[in-house]
Amino acid sequence: MFLEKLHQIKAFVLDIDGVLTDATVHVTETGEQLRRFNVRDGYAIQLALKRGFKICAISGGKSQGALLRLNTLGMADVYLGIAKKIDTYNKFVEDHGLSPEEILYMGDDIPDLPVMKLAGVPVCPADAVEEVKEISVYISPKGGGHGCVRDVIEKVLKVQDKWFDPNPVAGDSTIVSS
Amino acid sequence: MFLEKLHQIKAFVLDIDGVLTDATVHVTETGEQLRRFNVRDGYAIQLALKRGFKICAISGGKSQGALLRLNTLGMADVYLGIAKKIDTYNKFVEDHGLSPEEILYMGDDIPDLPVMKLAGVPVCPADAVEEVKEISVYISPKGGGHGCVRDVIEKVLKVQDKWFDPNPVAGDSTIVSS
């Protein structure tokens, strides 16, 4: 059922906090925020982009660190400071000529609800809030920042026979540290 | 019983370390401290403030980072460097004309004990110390910094029919990174 739906997926739309991160921020004395990303998620994102998938991140937060991290993984569609995610989502969908059943959306909290309902395949991490779990067609056994993104990208690429890479490149090899 | 008491709650008084954070500090070589906050807690705090609840944080510590984090979530009542929490608590209660049964206090350690006993609804995170658990009317299944604040705010707003937000705003969207 769920796996069936993955055959048509062409794009991933992801929340940042609680999906690409573990839902926490480390705050310094000057108020700077550090976010925790998963490098195994990073490998899957790089491979999916190489395979031609579109990957978009939409966040209410304004973390420049998240932007830099995701850009170095090759993600061009990173939208920050978005209070209402639906407009951004609709523009992304339109720009790329996507239909709902071609989109997998992974969110973890209430602000994701309205937009998740528009996506053909709404999914969530193991530690998503109840309301999000209720409308998800799949709950990853992995939590936010602990591999949930890797889990769903891997599942999509596998059903489409695009996961195996005879010549894998080390996950962060394109990342240039600041 | 516990849920019954939540109907009257108008204010939340929260400890910082071990409640809004996971009871650890990351210390740099120069002694700067980083604290770890939960973004799902942040969503609930923003919504509760929007609904008119008062939220106050009282801490023995002097973390400017905590102050900045909580201010950006919209919390005005953040008191740091408070050795004896009772005076601060009493002033907050008086300023807002609150009665004990209107206050939920969440604490995790011994310094919270004297003031917790004054609140109508003393509660604690899953990893609070024994003495605090003993006087709590509710022990959240979530630990400090891992969603315990979200858990109790959500419970209060739900019994008061104030949780559902037809137009949710992404959690950290009002946060301006330093």
Added chain:
Amino acid sequence: MFLEKLHQIKAFVLDIDGVLTDATVHVTETGEQLRRFNVRDGYAIQLALKRGFKICAISGGKSQGALLRLNTLGMADVYLGIAKKIDTYNKFVEDHGLSPEEILYMGDDIPDLPVMKLAGVPVCPADAVEEVKEISVYISPKGGGHGCVRDVIEKVLKVQDKWFDPNPVAGDSTIVSS
């Protein structure tokens, strides 16, 4: 048996990495190391010092951050960059006129072994290595950096009727952020 031995304890000797911290270091791009301390440990350390106990930390590492953190908690006896812990331990014991049965030592790894054997009450965190567990008279259910120090200080103060504080001061209230 174990609790019996605690009646005579006058001093705590603690390892830093893996006991006062969670055995990890976060390393920045410039090689700076961040260490993770527990604030509930901090409360117990401050109370024990107030009660007249001696608390000493001996570490092979040279973390200035650890030094600052422990100094602000009131600990004067913090020894860093100590390859052979026995000499430092012996000097501390001699300076304070302590006998073995008055000393509780908490360590987690091989470098602690020789000196642990000298202390009357050798103990360890839940995640200590096997060799250390084997010679410990007590294995805390809490891990390094997750409250193991609080656990043993609390146990000592309780058997000596020194734990209850009618006027508790918030744990980190004496800490001045850098």
Added chain:
Amino acid sequence: MFLEKLHQIKAFVLDIDGVLTDATVHVTETGEQLRRFNVRDGYAIQLALKRGFKICAISGGKSQGALLRLNTLGMADVYLGIAKKIDTYNKFVEDHGLSPEEILYMGDDIPDLPVMKLAGVPVCPADAVEEVKEISVYISPKGGGHGCVRDVIEKVLKVQDKWFDPNPVAGDSTIVSS
């Protein structure tokens, strides 16, 4: 079977992210990345080097912090920004005149697969991805950054009667903080 193979091991080849670290990066607002290393791993690395073992780290990432951390532990063979690990591995093997059965390789993700198959003893942390687990002769009960490196170094040194150190030096004592 597995323990038998350890008698011949003379060198360890390790991945960094997900093996020496916990597979996450903390990202600051300016894009700087922090990585989390285990100090008990550090003790084992220092001891193995003292015993004459070769230890090599090969990473797709370019973390200067990882380089500094591993250098201060005494590791000279640290190779960063390596997209294809096989060439680096082959050069390391040739430089030190090693044969496959003398090499233990610990990896956690797809980019490790091609090179793991060359090593006599391919192993992985508890949280490695499925493909890596399938070709590993041993899966450590410890996860990446949580002692998996300590676990395998300890096992090798024990079967070779090189683990016991009558005069242990504290793990990080040679580390000079930047």
